[in-house]
Amino acid sequence: MSQFWLSLLSRVVAIILLVVVLSLVSSGFLSVQNLINIVRQASLLFILSSGLTVVILTAGIDLSIVSVLALSACVAANFIQQGWIWGGSLIGLAIGAGCGLLNGLMVALVGLPPFIATYGMYWIAEGFAQVFMQGQIIFGFPGGFRVLGAGYVAGVPVPILVMVVVLVACFFVLQRTNFGRYVYVIGANREAARLSGINIRGNLLLVYSLSGLISAFAGLVYISRINAVESTIGEPLLLPAIAVVCIGGTSLFGGEGGIGGTLVGALILTLVTNGMNLLNVSPYWQWFVMGAIVVLSVAIDQLGSAKVGGA
């Protein structure tokens, strides 16, 4: 655990540095409005990446999260727009969990490599989303639903509150429950986990289902914020989501990292993006910077790495 706290510290230092530099360089940075914007933007990314974090902790990966997000959001939106807020939301969540369950079945029961299984699901969900929407956009959701993404409670934007709730919940589950423990052990050493009596299949099914569920939930928050949905809303989110988890110090080999890292990763990425916007850096550089940061964070971690990867 101490290894993780150390790498977390380096990230926190990075955030502090970023904040300091940006506030010096750009006058608009330290405004309350801007800071709130940053945290709110980070929260959306964080929520999506939280499910992915759990999957990656088991030494797996879920490439389908963005299209599951889109599919569930599109179907849910269809109902929500007609006024069935709770019903639509539940349907969306169910779709997300269902897709996740399918991923879990492929990975845990059939034994497909997670990369391939979730990649296939990526296309399947994406396709269904396109079929469902027929290229159209749904916009304009009832006020009750919009609270989720655009509302405020006591002056604090709701997405930020949701982020805090998700953070606390995930932290609790990962650090304080048996299930969370199983997640870490399966990722750290699957064979040792099996020989310790842990039910690998059952836990993996749960993990992937959760990932799908959370993706759907993130989708609800997202469309509530932008007040519209179309089948491709998920597309630009895949790289940032994975990047956020990597930047946060969670290892792709499993067993190392945590939700706190993902939060920090989301903040760092959003700060960098926001900073680049303020400095009028072309948005196209953002791709480049994102890629560079991913490589950098992993390289830094490698210097104090616990679980050895190969060259």
Next chain:
Amino acid sequence: MANDVVLQLERISKQFPGVKALDDVNFDLRRGEVHMLVGENGAGKSTLIKILAGAHRQDTGRIVLNGQPADIHNPAQALGLGVSVIYQEFNLVPFISVAQNIFLGREPRHPKIPGLIDHARMNAESQALLESLSVDIDPRSMVHYLGVAQQQMVEVAKALSVNARIVVMDEPTSALTTREIEQLFAAIKRLTARGVSVIYISHRLEEVFQIGDRVTVLRDGKWITTMNVQDATMDVIIQAMVGRTIDRMFPRDFAIEKGEVALTVRNLHRHGVLQDINVTVRCGEIVGLAGLVGAGRTELARVIFGADPYDAGEVTIFGRTVRGSPAGCVAIGVGFLPEDRKREGLALILPLRENVVVASLRRLFPWGIIKRAKEHSVVTDFVKSLDIVTPSINRMTKFLSGGTQQKVVLAKWLCTQSRFLIFDEPTRGIDVGTKAEIHHLMNEMVKQGAAILMISSELPEVLNMSDRIYVMHKGRITKELSREEATPEAILRHAMGVTT
């Protein structure tokens, strides 16, 4: 056979944390001889070979090759000096051809087209090499599809190809049929005819008399004796291998009352691995499972624990027939300490604390929520009672010593309050002090009504700790020995399938 000495290992010592693997060992090798190296597991044979091969460096002592002192840093250098080692797990690339493997790194260039390999020449020369060993393998065939014996021949051809003057073979016949062994011996004779010297490590003592010129016995890291094979007998060798006083070990209490039957294995069969196994273990006893490496002991343990499937027969634990998964076994109170504690027993990147409770979470926290305080106290209790040396219970398991890691695995299973435990080499690679502690713990456990099945390759441990001993050989149980019948010689004999 000329008498010149091609290799001298002088006063080699090697210390590993907690264990002195080699203590002032002398060894010499003559040109063209087959020198057998025998000894129990842990006697130091592999360490000696690894030093010669450049995989380890000796602490003291020196290596003299052909009269010149040699300082061997790494395996590639050893190869360059003419030392070729054929390990049990071959060093071959599976999906390229035999010829490509033989010439790996030294591919002949195409005479006309630059940059290309001269496959024709490579195949022809490989063919010639293989023929010189009287082996019929197509040099173009892919290594992955060859049988074990054939792959071994490829290794031998490889050694020839690099003009090795010393070839070391580590347990070459463990996976071979009788006919294949004959072929191997024929190939070895061809090697020695060319003046190549062979160091041959084996557990099969009959091979000493079949192929050896001289034999050296190691025991507990020390050189015991070297003699000409024609002057030796099986008894003399066995005696040299085991002769030691075993009474200074942990005093085991054998007066414990035996309770219910914990394990019954009947007619267990696993194709190609286990045959016709019948085993019983009762609460209150430690049953030893002896045999050589490859005899099938770990395989049996894994089948019992549900980690591997079986084809026929019955495994009953505490009255329940099991055929399932480790999870199922753990649920009915079975524990398993694997041989490879790092790969199978522990999650090294997790803290000690988590490794201790990992198998007991359902028992300790039935509601699924971990209470840190309870976890802390449970783990701390084990740290105390097992005398686990660590600065904190949150220390990453990777950083603990081997002995301490084994104690963590032990703590894990003690924490589950399992009543039937399978120990696979419980004290391998562990210092004497911790060994005694673990033996004490085992004694306490059976005193409190647990049943233990213990796999061990260390004769003193088996003899000292077991109420009864099953000896395995090639997937079968060759003998069940009571405490009175159990002597080192008896065990070794049955372990090697010697029926004189």
Next chain:
Amino acid sequence: MSETVWRVWARRAALAPGAVYALIVLSLVFGVFTAQFLTLHNLTNVGMQGSVLIIVSLGMTLIILTEGIDLSLGPVLGLAGVVLALCVKQQMGLPLAILLAILAGAAFGALNGVLITRLGLPPFVVTLGSFGMAQGLALVLTQGSSIAGLGPAVQYFYDGRILGIQVPIVMTAITFLVVYIILYHTKFGTYVFAIGGNQEALSLAGVRTRLYKTGVYVLGGILASVAALVMTARMNGAHPTVGVGLEFDAIVSVILGGTSFERGRGWLGGTIIGALAVSVLRNGLNLIGLSTSWQVTAVGMVIILAIVVDGLRGI
């Protein structure tokens, strides 16, 4: 003698039934359901459109053989196309433009290789990062827009013919030949198998494994640039995001073709069959008139199905 050669080939072929079955089944299905599928015109179309995927997949095969992966090949292709187009627009002459495009691909390959071999970083993450970087560069260079109208010299690489055969098909054939020779007739190729199969054995033999491992990624980048040439010619322009998703298709083609993620086991010919299977799938779905939306779903399902079947066969 010929019997053993046949045996070696048969063994190699036995590695790829996943793709073979897929190709055969798909071809039959489409052949039955649409009149147009089995026409020469259409099949040539498949070949042409599939050429980009095939060329990239060839490079990916070698990378996966070394137990690695390269997620950046898609954007690298896009970047190479952008570099090519920009140079052409700047009147630098086609040969120079092509050279620079290839250098761009090679450079990213070298970056990947060095990070993976020197720093020991996992290929997935490294190439994910370079994915972003390549994509970013491509976008920056074009400011997000396409570069169109490159002229007949470039278009030749898609529309032109050599000895009556379309250029892309010729290029694919030549590329395959070159990569085949590299893989099966040079020591570089032997070492590719060795790095994946038993890297220990290779270093023991005194070979500089890091150098060759990096070389594999460089080759991947170069091939992506070659494919970019065909792609750019086909669209008569370069768009910075044209390659996105291609690397995944390439990975699927390689796996379907019988190359596994572990142990240096694979078959180059299988990759072509796999890539053709994927191309046939897309082509056939188009012919059937399946809307693009359903196509996307169908592709996903077929991929999973093929790999499950492969897995069940116990490869």
